[in-house]
Structures are given as C-alpha cells and as structure tokens.
Amino acid sequence: MSFVTQHDGLSDSMRISSARPSDYLALLKPRVMSLVVLTALAGMLIAPQPPHPVIGFAALLAIAVGAGASGALNMWYDADIDAKMARTATRPVPSGRVTPGEALAFGLVLSALSVFTLCVVTNWLAAGLLAFTIFFYAVIYTMWLKRSTPQNIVIGGAAGAFPPIVGFAAATGSVSIESAVLFAIIFIWTPPHFWALALVKAEDYARAGVPMMPNALGPDRTRLEILIYSIVLAPVGVLPALMGFASLVYGIVATLGGLAMLFYAWRVYRQREGESARKACMSLFGVSILYLFALFLVIVIENGPAALVVRAFSAAFV
Amino acid sequence: MTEPHDPGQQDSRYRLTPEQAKSRRSRNIAIALSVSFLVVLFYVVTVAKLGLGVLNKGW
Incomplete structure (x- = not known):
C-alpha cells in the first residue's frame, strides 16, 4: 500500500494513495513518447537490414519506455517548478496525486527495465545509448542545464534527438x-x-x-x-x-x-x-x-x- | 501469538474509502497486465531470436 504526503500544509500527515494508472501513464509524457517512437522507428528503418518485426517492436517499446522513464524522473525533480506554472501545475506530482518518491522509484525502475530489455533484445551499444539518453535528459538537462543557462533546451535537445541513433544502433549494432x-x-x-x-x-x-x-x-x-x-x-x-x-x-x-x-x-x-x-x-x-x-x-x-x-x-x- | 479478536473492541485497522479501494484495484490490475505482457513479450522475442528451427533440434 503506498502513501502520499498531503498537500495541505500538514507535511507529516499521510494518506493512502489514490493514484490511478492514468496518473502513472501521465508521468511518462505520452505525447513525447509518441514522437520518440516515430523517430526511433525511422532510425531503425533506414538501416540496411531492418530488424525482425518482433525484435523491432520490442526494441521500439524499450526505447519508448526509456524515454517515458526519463520523463518520470524529470517530473520528480521538477515538481517545484511545475507547481508554479499553469501549463504543468496539474501534472501528477505537483497536484499531489503521486508522491515525488513514487515518481522517482517509477522512473528508476522503468529506466533499468528498458535498458536491460533493449540489451537483451538487441545489443549493448543500443542499450548503452539509451542509458546515456536517459542520463542526459534526467541529469544533464533536468538537474543541471534547465535551471542554470538559457541554452538549456539547445544542449538538452540532444536527449530528444538521440532516438533515431538508438533505433539505428538497435537494428545494426553501429552508428x-x-x-x-x-x-x-x-x-x-x-x-x-x-x-x-x-x-x-x-x-x-x-x-x-x-x-x-x-x-x-x-x-x-x-x-x-x-x-x-x-x-x-x-x-x-x-x-x-x-x-x-x-x-x-x-x-x-x-x-x-x-x-x-x-x-x-x-x-x-x-x-x-x-x-x-x-x-x-x-x-x-x-x-x-x-x-x-x-x-x-x-x-x-x-x-x-x-x-x-x-x-x-x-x-x-x- | 496474536491476541484473540474482541468483537466489542473498536477495529483500529484503516478502512479504505471506496475511491481508494477503486484506485488500488485499478493499479493492481495495471501491474498484473504489464507483467503478463512482459512475460509474453520475452517469450515471443525468444522464439523470434532463436527461430522456429530450434524446435527441430536433435536431443
């Protein structure tokens, strides 16, 4: 049974989580995931020998979940910022539907699972690139660049640009x-x-x-x-x-x-x-x-x- | 050993509200579906990687 700290000023009081699966799905930033799927698929398909459809599907799923995991880690770390912005205030963490700890655990577990799956299904290079992408988005962009430089999304944009390279690597084992x-x-x-x-x-x-x-x-x-x-x-x-x-x-x-x-x-x-x-x-x-x-x-x-x-x-x- | 339950004593266990019970049930179903899907996915991927020829392997 998971507990969530109440957002009513009573920081020590606990209540039982009412988070629904849709709240966890929202942590994955589904719209960003859909673009990741498309771009990674493009990277996969331009390979000289595209992968077996089943392998390709599993690899694509792993890449999408990895991207979603980095989104969950982003929402965990940025909950304070998200709460102050109208566009993001209703996200699961700032609205109190999911606790920051749950979002962190969710992001970490899915990160590990997605990298492991991609490694088992395809190869080490693709898995390593996916791990680097998650690290780049969650640590380099979210924790460092976003709050420190106006070039944040220029450099951080690399994280969003990696999926075609990961997709190609999944298909060929190379870049x-x-x-x-x-x-x-x-x-x-x-x-x-x-x-x-x-x-x-x-x-x-x-x-x-x-x-x-x-x-x-x-x-x-x-x-x-x-x-x-x-x-x-x-x-x-x-x-x-x-x-x-x-x-x-x-x-x-x-x-x-x-x-x-x-x-x-x-x-x-x-x-x-x-x-x-x-x-x-x-x-x-x-x-x-x-x-x-x-x-x-x-x-x-x-x-x-x-x-x-x-x-x-x-x-x-x- | 646990103490025998006294029906006259007030139950101190937390009772879930209908909303909490409903969301917990939906979370449990989502986890079960995800794990089942993963099992099937790994099975199908294994077959795809090994190829159907593995079934003809002599023992």
Whole structure:
C-alpha cells in the first residue's frame, strides 16, 4: 500500500494513495513518447537490414519506455517548478496525486527495465545509448542545464534527438552518418520549437525562475535565434534526400516544410506586440510539430510499408 | 501469538474509502497486465531470436 504526503500544509500527515494508472501513464509524457517512437522507428528503418518485426517492436517499446522513464524522473525533480506554472501545475506530482518518491522509484525502475530489455533484445551499444539518453535528459538537462543557462533546451535537445541513433544502433549494432543526420534535424529543430512556446509562456517561466531564452536574454534576441535556427534547419531537413537515403517525395515534403518553418519563424520575428505576436508564436509551435512529424512519417512510410509493397511487387512481376 | 479478536473492541485497522479501494484495484490490475505482457513479450522475442528451427533440434 503506498502513501502520499498531503498537500495541505500538514507535511507529516499521510494518506493512502489514490493514484490511478492514468496518473502513472501521465508521468511518462505520452505525447513525447509518441514522437520518440516515430523517430526511433525511422532510425531503425533506414538501416540496411531492418530488424525482425518482433525484435523491432520490442526494441521500439524499450526505447519508448526509456524515454517515458526519463520523463518520470524529470517530473520528480521538477515538481517545484511545475507547481508554479499553469501549463504543468496539474501534472501528477505537483497536484499531489503521486508522491515525488513514487515518481522517482517509477522512473528508476522503468529506466533499468528498458535498458536491460533493449540489451537483451538487441545489443549493448543500443542499450548503452539509451542509458546515456536517459542520463542526459534526467541529469544533464533536468538537474543541471534547465535551471542554470538559457541554452538549456539547445544542449538538452540532444536527449530528444538521440532516438533515431538508438533505433539505428538497435537494428545494426553501429552508428552511421545517416542516423547522425536524423539526430541533427531534431537537434536543430528543438530551439525554434521550444522558444516559440517559451515566448508565449515567458511569465510562467519567470515565475518558476527558469532561465529560458525570452526571460534571460529577452524576446528580441529569442526571435532572432528562432529565425537563425530555422534558416539552418530548412536545408538540414532536406539532407536525407540529398544523401540518398530518403526519396524525392521526402525531399519535396522537407523543402515545403522547411519553407513553412521559415515563413512562420519570419512572422514571429516581425510581429512582436499584442495578440498577433502570440498567435504567430503558437502558429510556429504548431507548424514545427507538423514539420517534424511529416518528415519522419515519410521516412517511416517509404522504408516500411511502401518498401514492403515494392519488394512484394518486384518479387511477383520482375 | 496474536491476541484473540474482541468483537466489542473498536477495529483500529484503516478502512479504505471506496475511491481508494477503486484506485488500488485499478493499479493492481495495471501491474498484473504489464507483467503478463512482459512475460509474453520475452517469450515471443525468444522464439523470434532463436527461430522456429530450434524446435527441430536433435536431443
């Protein structure tokens, strides 16, 4: 039976936990997990010899649970910050549905389980990379960078960019330039994506004392950096097609998506006051999610279902 | 040895509220399903890694 400390000022009093499974699921940050699954799957499928479907599924599950575990560790450590921000105040730990100790135990157990599973199912390199990703997100980003530098999400973005490399390593036991390119796309995409939201939620971050770029260096500097990162992102996003491990269709989607990112980043740069500025930021935030989702979805489709159809067609008629 | 239960004495054990009992039950079910899923997953992965040919192995 687990107990939770009451959030009514009576710190010594205990009550029996009313946490539901959905609260524990929320600790895993399911929306982030879904993007991790997609990007790791893309990394897996660009491998010269993709893994057996069952092995691939198990590996993908381990990577997703590892990402979720790092999310739980993040929510354990950041409960004080989360409680001060409207966007995160209803999370399981700050709202009192799950105790910090339970979140910590949950995160640690799932971290160990996911790394062990990936090791047993695939190889040491993939498991080691997953362990490093969890460590990077929970310790380097959450415990260190987030509260100490406005470059927090730039460097911390590496944690979110690792899944394609882990996926590729799970399939091949090695790391390649192709998986590094997918890493670079997510890494460069992260700052404009997060800073667009941070511009809108600047007051929240200021209240919580988190030195996000808009609070630490000002909104003007943030807008300029968003534009610069978007200018770099647009050509990097097309690299998979230029390097030959993604199709022309991908190249077209990446080019149009990159132009859309540039257009909305330019709007954020130009519109700095009032409701129109807020709308521009939220539009860029939404478009950035669609952009990354579209790029990796195309890679998954053309290396997954589409490749299977082509192979079956070739076997039948060629 | 435990003391014999006195029906006249007030029961000091904590009684779960219906909400607490419901959430504990749902947590238990979730854990049971997760563990069962893991067992099946490891079984299927083992078969996939070894291949069906392992069944033809001579003893």
